[in-house]
Amino acid sequence: MEKRSDPLALLISGRGSNLSAIIDAISDGRLRARIAIVISNRPDAAGLERARATGLETRVMPHTAHATRDDYDRALVAELERHRVRLVCLAGFMRRLGPAFCDAFPHAILNIHPSLLPAFPGMHAPRQALDHGVKVTGVTVHFGTPELDAGPIVMQAAVPVHDDDTEDSLAARILVTEHRVYPEAIQRVLDGGWRIEGRRVVFSPRV
Numbered sequence: 001m002e003k004r005s006d007p008l009a010l011l012i013s014g015r016g017s018n019l020s021a022i023i024d025a026i027s028d029g030r031l032r033a034r035i036a037i038v039i040s041n042r043p044d045a046a047g048l049e050r051a052r053a054t055g056l057e058t059r060v061m062p063h064t065a066h067a068t069r070d071d072y073d074r075a076l077v078a079e080l081e082r083h084r085v086r087l088v089c090l091a092g093f094m095r096r097l098g099p100a101f102c103d104a105f106p107h108a109i110l111n112i113h114p115s116l117l118p119a120f121p122g123m124h125a126p127r128q129a130l131d132h133g134v135k136v137t138g139v140t141v142h143f144g145t146p147e148l149d150a151g152p153i154v155m156q157a158a159v160p161v162h163d164d165d166t167e168d169s170l171a172a173r174i175l176v177t178e179h180r181v182y183p184e185a186i187q188r189v190l191d192g193g194w195r196i197e198g199r200r201v202v203f204s205p206r207v
């Protein structure tokens, strides 16, 4: 039987380098999935260009067109259900998602964050890491919940902080690891064989 190709949605707001990494991972076979839809809440998101150039279906859905967070969430859910997506991957999507969204996709929303959560949630994680003086920071892929950067953790990877780092140099080093880890984490979630115990995502041993 042919291996199924799970439909993903990618939600972006900007540069889209993680989107690009996921596109590349699919094209070179590291990630067995297909991108059913790319949604941006910003019309000027650079990531839309890469998506269009790759021939992916894109939609711009500005949050400003909706009176409340709930209305926006429901519009997103309707669009994602239309595409029957299995997993929603947030890739630099700069909008908090409310219960209306999260309840529609239980344990089917992933987010990537540029720190070892629960350290340094929210904006400017590399700057927070430098300001705090940590020697190691990293990358976290976690399930999306209405609470910011707080859902069960799927995968993490460490990134060293160098003494001469600036916010930009550290963010760039973290980003290289993001691009490796996100496709891998998506594949692990798609492969199944995991369960949630409390806050923990527990993977069964691979056979």
Ligand code: GRF
Binding pocket: 012, 013, 014, 015, 016, 017, 018, 019, 047, 091, 092, 093, 112, 113, 114, 175, 178
């Ligand atoms: C990444 O650092 C990601 O961890 C964070 O937002 C940034 C998005 O970058 N959530 P890009 O748009 O994927 O290049």
